[in-house]
Amino acid sequence: KQEVTQIPAALSVPEGENLVLNCSFTDSAIYNLQWFRQDPGKGLTSLLLIQSSQREQTSGRLNASLDKSSGRSTLYIAASQPGDSATYLCAVLTSGTYKYIFGTGTRLKVLA
Amino acid sequence: DGGITQSPKYLFRKEGQNVTLSCEQNLNHDAMYWYRQDPGQGLRLIYYSQIVNDFQKGDIAEGYSVSREKKESFPLTVTSAQKNPTAFYLCASSIGLAGGLAKNIQYFGAGTRLSVL
Numbered sequence: 728k729q730e731v732t733q734i735p736a737a738l739s740v741p742e743g744e745n746l747v748l749n750c751s752f753t754d755s756a757i758y759n760l761q762w763f764r765q766d767p768g769k770g771l772t773s774l775l776l777i778q779s780s781q782r783e784q785t786s787g788r789l790n791a792s793l794d795k796s797s798g799r800s801t802l803y804i805a806a807s808q809p810g811d812s813a814t815y816l817c818a819v820l821t822s823g824t825y826k827y828i829f830g831t832g833t834r835l836k837v838l839a
Numbered sequence: 840d841g842g843i844t845q846s847p848k849y850l851f852r853k854e855g856q857n858v859t860l861s862c863e864q865n866l867n868h869d870a871m872y873w874y875r876q877d878p879g880q881g882l883r884l885i886y887y888s889q890i891v892n893d894f895q896k897g898d899i900a901e902g903y904s905v906s907r908e909k910k911e912s913f914p915l916t917v918t919s920a921q922k923n924p925t926a927f928y929l930c931a932s933s934i935g936l937a938g939g940l941a942k943n944i945q946y947f948g949a950g951t952r953l954s955v956l
Binding site for chain 2: 731770771772779818820830
């Protein structure tokens with residue numbers, strides 16, 4: 728059974744710092760991995776999707792990498808800003824299923 | 840604007856009552872999903888549908904029911920059998936099998952917060 732873990736659960740950093748969020752999964756047979764942002768009381772916004780055949784994806788200050796063999800993905804945020812404060816979730820779509828499995832998220836606070 | 844609309848934003852349920860959460864999408868997506876989110880937990884899948892007139896139970900389907908009579912609509916009913924319905928409910932959609940599962944991006948609505956009176 729696929730399990731997705733995100734560490735740390737919460738993170739507080741000063742503005743301008745580069746930071747890395749981690750996502751681990753137990754079954755490497757996946758179609759894709761997706762990173763989301765969730766603001767308090769809101770729905771999820773898709774940030775990046777990495778297909779199983781890809782190693783990384785970039786969008787602006789965000790870079791996500793995927794290492795299937797080790798069951799890990801990282802989300803790198805460059806030059807963090809207070810507006811980046813939110814909860815970041817990762818989700819994997821396991822091969823042979825149509826079900827996304829979500830991690831519990833990392834709650835990020837960027838201090839001005 | 841293309842997107843997913845969930846209504847209502849807030850909903851209150853009396854004991855013994857069934858309530859229905861609406862989810863509509865105009866993205867022409869085949870696949871639709873319902874998730875439940877509790878504080879400090881990740882999203883848990885309630886039901887999903889890959890095509891009209893077909894749906895599958897997720898991990899926590901007990902006490903919930905759905906229908907998929909139209910491509911753009913996937914309503915969720917929280918029945919009186921669901922003893923702990925207080926949560927944030929999220930609907931999502933993706934292009935589905937036709938787009939290739941590796942490329943399936945999930946898009947989410949703004950959510951419905953359900954509370955028990």
